[in-house]
Amino acid sequence: MADNALPHVLVIGGGFGGLWATRALASAPVRVTLVDRTNHHLFQPLLYQVAMAGLSSPDIAAPLRHILRRQHNVVVRMDVARGIDVEHRRVRFDGGSLDYDYLVVASGARHAYFGHDEWARHAPGLKTLDDALHIRRHMLEAFEAAERAVDPRAQAEWLDFVIIGGGPTGVELAGTLAEIARHTLPREFRHSDPRRSKIHLVEAGPRVLASMPPSLSDRARRQLERLGVSVHLGKPVTAIDERGVDLGDERIDARTVLWAAGVAASPLGAQLGGDRDRAGRVRVAEDLSLPAHPEVFVVGDLAAVAQDGKPVPGVAPAAKQMGAHAAAMIRERIAGGATRAFHYRDYGNLATIGRMAAVVDLGRLRFSGALAWFFWLWAHVFFLIGFRNRLVVMAEWIWSYVTYQRHARIIIGRRDES
Template identity: 65%
Template sequence: MEGNATSDPRPHVVILGGGFGGLAAARELADANVRVTLIDRRNHHLFQPLLYQVATAGLSAPSIAAPLRQILQNDKHVTVLMDEALDVDLDRRIVMLAQGELPYDALIVATGATHAYFGHDEWERYAPGLKTLEDAFTIRRRVLLAFERAEREDDPEKRQAWLNFVVVGGGATGVELAGTLAEIARHTLPREFRRADPRMANILLVEAGPKLLPAFAPDLTEKARRQLEKLGVQVRLNTAVTAIDEHGVMLADTPYPARTVLWAAGVAASPLGRRLGAPVDRAGRVLVAPDLSLPGHPQVYVVGDLASVTQANGNAVPGVAPAAKQMGRHAALALKARLRDGSAIKPFAYRDDGSLATIGRMAAVAQFGRLKLSGLLAWWVWLIAHIAFLIGFRNRLVVMLDWAWAYWTYQRHARIVTGTDERTNTQTLPRDA
């Protein structure tokens, strides 16, 4: 399986995962005397911070995803292979892939996290989460078809159930989804329907804890809540969802009818974390050594959402893109020092460049150390930061164009339904229509 690369005398570094962490590590190894194999089960890197825009029909998938091979085409030290890592044999230094085995001299595990349902996996079919492009397509399809079904429905109660949307979880993803749904219902769709009125839609954001966006200062989370309510979102704090089915949710003991429920509440680390033999935290994240290596295995590093790292101030390093990038780069630097002269580098320290969360049209919150912003100014900072970090000049241009368009017209250009709806009669949506 190694092909003609086996004759290469350079140490072989295997990177599992082509997200922010894996890519940063691959890039940082460019000046090292190593050959790198990057494994991902997808052919593309995904700009996850904008995934909610695909789910809400504002951006097309190719605008936020780029082929890993294309990103790394000039990094001649890197071979990209599309495959899935199932397990790691730490003693033999071999990764077990779905299509074979791959020996390594050093390993960087960056397989990330996915959404989790706190032991209620049966909720997944009623309340899809948002981690992949397929997830985004599922959410887009459900949201758009809910309005179509409302237009077909004559019974007022059943129609309202199609116009009720529940978003579970008040973190960044939940806030973004709820704010955008409100914009769609209030501004994008009303003129297009003749029977059901999209403005009758209820967007309910349910959070079990006492505040939205817990990573932000209390006054900013309060501002976020007020901005959301101004956009038309109903926010329910301190409210646990105790059941979900096709008819709606249970809010504590009260049933709430809603045909569309979106899940933005829980995160679980990639199952590969538990295969590495080291202690993991409650979410399955690996408790790594200060240099991000796997305890007892200095040639193995764990970075990104899969790693559990505590900062000097006692807080956990958050599961965000900048943290994953910093960790990927740090692991590569540590590995280079080790290969060069066996030396160790200083422990990983997370540099907090600030927190940003968008809420909706001209509404956001931002926090940079002591500087706090909200509303229009925060929204502009968010917009510029996200366009600047998008990989690829073309993507930046297209996303800017799409957003300018959406801003001026209230239109969302990716409002197409493909695939089949799992909830309703699939006969109405055949594959070969």
Template identity: 55%
Template sequence: MIGGGFGGLEAARSLARAAVRVTLLDARNHHLFQPLLYQVATAGLSPGDIAEPIRHIVRRLKNVRVVLGRAERIDRAARQVVLAGGASPLTYDYLVVATGVINSWFGKEQEWAEHAPGLKSVEEALEIRRRVLMAYEHAELEEDPARRQAWLTFVVVGGGPTGVELAGALAELSRNTLAGNFRSIDPREARVILCEGGDRILRAFSEQLSGQALRSLEQLGVDVRFGSYAAEVNGQGLTLGDERIDARTILWAAGVKGGPLLATLETEQDRMGRVRVAPDLSLPADPRVFVIGDAAAVRQGEDDFVPGVAPAAMQMGRHAGEQIQRALAGQPPQPFSYLDKGSMATIGRSQAIAALPGGLELRGLLAWLAWLAVHIMFLIGFRNRILVLIQWMWAYMTFQRGARLITNEGEPRAD
């Protein structure tokens, strides 16, 4: 099993009672609850609230061994996973690849990634938090009005759930949390700009719900730009079409792609670098290798794909585990079928939208309470659930964010 995210963990769990030995390999020692990562990036939660050591999660699964290491290459002919750093390769009878996706800057990785960090890991969330909080500190000391405004301009690129959640939280940070904390600047004058290339945000939702989300964002003071693609990004700002925006903080939520490991499977990948799998989630030419979760391009219907969301990864993990057991019992494979349990997105501290199965749609506070319940329920670890709930209640009552620490600050950025 490569990857201790939603898919890999669920695959390991589904094999807990089977007569097999499972090796769970991950480059990190923790499982990360990515849906709440934006809260770490905006100082609402601390990393330990939303991450849990993988060893601890699977401690009761006696047939599961955890290995900390990065898979560098998969050698299907030798049935081996080659590890980075020269450690001995891992040999497998069956392999489940659940490595998720990585940020994509559409081929501009070298030029843009440094200036516009994405949000996929704890490290990136902490870097965003540092940049956001430091921007206010720089603005406080800056005497030139134009330069001060550039420090107080925050641009989020990408109008999907991550971009919307980030923009909403940044607006609340400036309007509520930081208000009154500075003497030379008024944090409420910060501009939060969300740019979306298409003609609406949250495209996975109905037009009504995405319209509602837009209104909620605008009420928070977010400036939403449509049809605006980033043409140039650097340390001083970005160009959207013909318009230049001076902004010292740019956050990237515009795209993801499969990681480099997937190419070593030497099988067909889609435009996003995800692996095209057979209906049972195995490789078309190798029934011993399964690719699941975000890393897999799984067809549903004619030209649609299973979405890259946590419940889909978990369902795929379970399915892959079952298929391995069927193969060991000499039974034929079964196709995977995704059960859509609905989707949600939150906009700020008490607004959300939810599309539930059967066409039921929720919005406003009710949707936010449903969002809160689901996210706390699916957080791994009882301690985390309690901690997050308490922090949210506190934040809800006081508008305060408990993790406003600036860490890893080296030399101040040069102008």
């Protein structure tokens, strides 16, 4: 059969959901087009390590064309999706339009500032490599500005940091930033003391890591406090500006504010029709397809999926499983078979707080501390794409563990004017 006679599967998004769907179609009688706005797949769980200067961009990312170079039924295209016409089975991109027989939408999520988009200017979030490099520059330049400052109050503002959001990203950023200030930088500055930095972690809810059992949340909070992080619980943010954050009547002066508090689904979800939840995620059928368009599948952070009365979490393992399931259902439809409901397998939840400090929830088995940290390290290295990436990341972590140094502390680009 000629290639152009094969069913065309169009996959939007080269993250975990889109890439796993594409890979799962490797031997299927289809032709696949994978489209992403970047040319790489990003291992997002380690993105904070790039932001905190522990790893370089290529350590946690790999070109999509390289990953899929041996999969001959796929074409990779770098482009931006602008519109989806489900009635005519067509997607409009910056570079033209593509028709499809089956569509997998895995365009992910973006930052959500809960109706205060003006906060984005002062509190950058962390979703892409560009975000990570921006935050790294912002963080390192704060220490440089403190070194230049003559006024003690101005110096204190530059040495203080606020991270908003007590989920895994916020906890990891706060713990790592505390280690940088306490252990990595002190001997390198002459007129300021990075050890005087105050790291504030702000969470509107009653505990950090709310998706974990209360006992592990409490351990994580105590581990953060041992690192010198001030944890503010039950404190919703009411204002953010270039000089700090307001928590109701409380003010925290800080020139560096990082956002890790919320996400909203990709705006492409609105073009698919049908119901969406409050975060903009598309409500899909049990097999992950659109109820009115069974040839369209939605996976990853864009899909609103419930199991046993609880939403499937927006984490990498869930996106991988959804992508693989969507690919299997496309195979079934092509073969004339019946589709089946998606079932999420929860292999556990884990987060690192800092050096030799982490929490792990594997269901019946829960633990924290050094053992959890080594488990977290093994899990993340094991799931990295590419043998070279695993070796590099392991070498960097060993070096960082022995020396407390972070090799990627290079400032590039220009600071945004404010």
